[in-house]
Amino acid sequence: MKKKIWSYATVFVMIFGLLIVFPGPSSSMDEVPIIDIHAPFLRKIPIAIPAFVLAGEQEALLDAGEKGLEYFAGAVDFSGYFMVQSAHDTPGFPGLDGIVASKIDFSLWKKQGVELLASIGLVLAxxxxxxMECRLFDVVQESLVVGKRYRxxxxxxxxxxxxxxxxVLFQVTGRQGLYESRLAFVSDTTGHKEIYICDYDGTGVRQITKDQSIALSPAWSSDGNWLAYTSYREGNPDLFIRHLDxxxxxxVSKPGLNVTPAWVPGAFQLAATLSFEGHQNIYLLTGQGKVxxxxxxxxxIDVSPAFSPDGKQMAFVSRRSGSPQIYVKDMESGRVQRLTYEGNxxxxxAFSPDGRHLAFVGMRxxxxxNIYRMDLDGQRVVQLTQNSRDxxxxxxxxxxxxxxxxxSREGVFNLYVMTAYGTDQRRLLSMPGGQTTPRWSLKPVRFE
Amino acid sequence: MSVKSWVRFGLVLAVPCVMVLASCAGKTGGTDLAEQEMAEQLRQEEEAARLAAEEEARKAEEARIAAERLEREKAEARKKAEAKAAFLEQHVHFEFDSFALTSEAMKVLDAKVAWLRNNPEVKIIVEGHCDERGTREYNLALGDRRARSVKQYLVDSGIADARIATISYGEERPLDPAQNEAAWAKNRRAQFVIR
Structure with missing residues (x-):
């Protein structure tokens, strides 16, 4: 498996993390099956992830390579968009003679039934x-999709x-940011509801609050540095806006409710429901908590604001028609439109990051x-969960x-994840007690 | 001098005479005197016993009255405690996704108003609670509305606004964690706490 693959000298001088895109054929992008989130069904793309290739006898990289490949295969699989065949979990899985196209026998991989192939080479400089030299090949077209080098x-x-x-995920969905993201959520592991954060795949759990009270509704700022949440630490449901470092x-401690915060995209501002004036309305606050x-x-009742990614629209829940329904307010014109009519x-x-969909909860x-997804153009509604309690x-x-x-499909409330199509529903993490209210971090943007 | 005084004077004279007579008569007619003396002693003893009995009865009566008073006080305290317990433990219940006060709820609230009038120094917190169905965030707001609609009823019934604070716990503090209609009905409530 350890073959000499570096036919040319690696003379890149790079600072850590910098990457260089290989000059691949520019037309290759079109040949990759870009997954359309608007399509009604998801077809998983079969991808082969064979063992990495070492340049020379470099025992020092074996451990990093094996652990890295396992992590890589897991990450690709976690997305729910691929059918992964990997050296990590298939004994006797074919290996690679080299990582470049000329060294790859595509007919072998076609027989394996895959459409994509990831080749990874490691060298100790x-x-x-x-x-790390990495390539993604289109097995059907026998062409390079993308090549990257990391150092x-x-x-x-x-x-x-x-x-x-x-x-790899970017090549099929056209979007990035999953693997750099984190989730904030609420857990009562300690006997009290506290805020925690974890990595995108449920690993690396870290406790954020230690209020020994009731903490609720964490919300990420769009730069990823701040969390806003509600805590009963001082007796009342107050809003806390906290820098993570x-x-x-x-x-924010107005009389009555100080709840359901949502950050304005790209700004140090947030919306939240306050009831100090007698009614539960949504207010705009500075990041310092001033109205x-x-x-x-x-x-x-007006509650649960959620901004579209461009900040131009704010969806929220209102009981103004007699039952809780979802409305959307155009922030510029102030016009309010009702979005949901089915059910009471x-x-x-929750807006999708492209602003074209709205996920929401409906009781029928x-x-x-259950969780539903509405396409905002046309307002078609798809039910994403069913027959699984709350x-x-x-x-x-x-x-x-x-x-x-x-x-609550397994009894107590736990965190789950699924594709935007509703497929691949699975537990995100396992920890004692119940977990609720996951909030995914946004693709980080700096405040204006 | 009145007749009584004369009698008393006579007795003063007579007693020493009798004593002299008795001592003189010691050897002659002693039996009669001793009998008289014993009868007198007996009479005095009977009198003392009667007085003691009377005293005892009086004390017993006093004790009985005290006990009765204590009992009455205890009963009053118990009644008061019961009223307070009822105030704290009888909750105002709501329909699903509603903060409207039912006639049953108003009956419960009228008893609260009476208690608050009898205990004018007491300040309270009205807690609004929801069942676990529906969404956590929405339920925070619904609990707020429930607490506020209860407070409004109390204020309209003449209880000072300043005595009543409100708080919503949404679905965070159920009384019964079971997942059935009976538990949910129990959990949809406004609950009273003394500040």
Missing amino acids: GDGQLE GPVSDYRRMFRLFASE GGRGFH IKKLTHSWD YNTSP RGEGI NEDPTWSPDGSLIAFTS
Whole structure:
């Protein structure tokens, strides 16, 4: 398996993390089956991930390579968009003679039934840095889809494999950001509801609050540095706006509710439901928690604001018609339009990152509580969960490929993830107690 | 001098005379005197016993009255405690996704109003709660509305606004964690807490 593949000298001088795109055939992009999130069905693309190829006798890279490949295959599989065949879980899986097209026997891979093939080569550079050369091939067209080279300390192998996984997913969905993302959620593991965060795949769980009270509704700022949430730490449901490094922050404690925060995209501002004026309306606040203005003017409940990615629209839940329904407010004109008409209970709106879909929760008689997806142009509604008790709190991954949610299908509420099509529903993580309210971080943008 | 005084004077004189007579008569007619003396002693003893009995009865009566008063006080305290317990433990219930006060709810609230009038120094918190169905965030707002509609009823019934605070716990603090209609009905409530 360890073959000399570096027919040419690797003379790239790169700072860590920098990558160079190979000059592949420019037409190759068109030949890759780009997954259309608007299509009614998802067909998983079979992809082969054979063992990595080492340049020379470099035992030092074996461990990093094996662990990295396992992580890579897991990450590609996690997306729910691929049928992964990998050396990691298929004994006797064919290997590679080299990582470049001329060394690849495409007929062998066609027989294997795959449409894509990832080739990964590792080399230890003279200065002790790890160089990773990665290619994605279209097996049917026998052509290179994309090639990337990553370089950095050997200990950073995981990050390099992650970058390539991101590239592979980008080639089929046209979007990026899943593998760099995190989720915030609520867990009562300690006996109290506290806020936690974890990586996109449910690993690396970290406790954020230690209020020993009730913490709810975490919301990510669009730069990924701040979390807003509600806590009963001081007795009342107050809003806390907290920087993730160092914990500095702000506290909003108006009489009554201070709940359901949602950050305005690209700004240090957020919307939240307050009831200090007697009615539960949505207000716009500065990141420091000062009220800028009232955004909704209802005599009944207005709650759960959610902004479109461009910030031009705000979806929210209102009881103004007598039952909770989803409305959308045009932020410029102020016009409010009702979106849901089916059923007496529709809540928890969440815009997809491309702004073309809205995930929400609906309660229908005899069907329990389920997650639905509405196409905003045409307002077609697709039911994503069924026959699985209560399903709530939908949140989109920043690339729009996945939706995380809460479900009581196995008894207590736990976190689950599915594709935007509703396929591949599975537990996101396993920890003691119940978990609710996942909120996926956004694709990071700096504040204006 | 009145007749009584004369009698008393006579007795003062007579007693020493009798004593002298008795001592003189010691050897002659002693039996009669001793009998008289014993009868007198007996009479005095009977009198003392009667007084003691009377005293005892009086004390018993006093004790009985005290006990009765204590019992009455205890009963009153118990009644008060019961009223307070009822105030704290009898909840106002709601229909699903509703904060409207049913006639049953108003009956419960009228008892709360009476208690608050009898305990004018007490300040309270009205907690709004929901069942676990529906969405957590929406239920926070629904709980707020429930607490506020209860507060409005109390204020309209003459209880000072400043005595009543409200808080919503949404679906975070169910009384009964079971997942059935009976538990949900129990959990959809406004609950009273003394500040």
